[in-house]
Amino acid sequence: MDDDPLTTINLPRKALITFEEPCANTVVKTSVVWGAAEALTSPNLETRHAGLQQLVDQDAVRQYPLVAYLLISRLVEPDIALRSHVVEALAEVVTPNGHGEPTLAPSYATLSMHLTGMRTRQIYALLQVVDYDKSNEPMVIGLLDHCSFAGGHLACILATRTVPLQMRKLAAYFIGRMGYLDATPVLERLAARLETRQNGRSELGVMDEDDAELLSMIRSSLELLRAP
Secondary structure: OOOOHHHOOOOOHHHOOOOOOOOHHHHHHHHHHHHHHHHHOOOOHHHHHHHHHHHHHOOHHHHOHHHHHHHHHHHHOOOHHHHHHHHHHHHHHHOOOOOOOHHHOOOHHHHHHHHHOOOHHHHHHHHHHHHHOHHHHHHHHHHHOOOOOHHHHHHHHHHOOOOOHHHHHHHHHHHHHHOOHHHHHHHHHHHHHHHHHHOOOOOOOOOOHHHHHHHHHHHHHHHHHHOO
8 A cells, every 4th residue: 555645745945835924814824724734634624624625715725735635535435425636726726727837836846746647546536536526537638647657556556457447548538548658568458468358359248338348448549648
């Protein structure tokens, strides 16, 4: 199991929330942000929802790198609806959306660095967000775009037979959609194996409907990866 990000945090001092500000309004806002961040770690789901909403309302994810890092740790939030909102809040920072140049956001560098380090657990959690609501796809793409190693993690998900079919199909889809060429060998091996079953030459028996759907998705992704 991956390490808990909150136990391995190592941010520079300037990335931390500062409480000693000359402006009283800033001190009040910082106190509100800190309280909302604590709420996001609550075992109570309703409290976590309220905490996240307050962080979004205060634009804290964009303004405070430590808050952004906290949200990255919630990519594996057990409640899928709340996790979807976490993905939305993160995507609002790292993708162009009318709020100005993303790289100018104070938390952008921290977010980009840690999104690059996402592992299979986080990538799988993102696939579940898309499976939960298809409209989340653009936001997930925005996060995956910062993880050049996501292709390998998606290939691992795709190749694992115990993973639910829908998750494997989504893994294949995003490999093609994002153009992860490093995952091509895995797609080719799986396609060959499934085609053997399709042609009745496998000891595993004939292909069922689920495998046919998976093969179709793999073929579509391979076409995208091979396109000039």
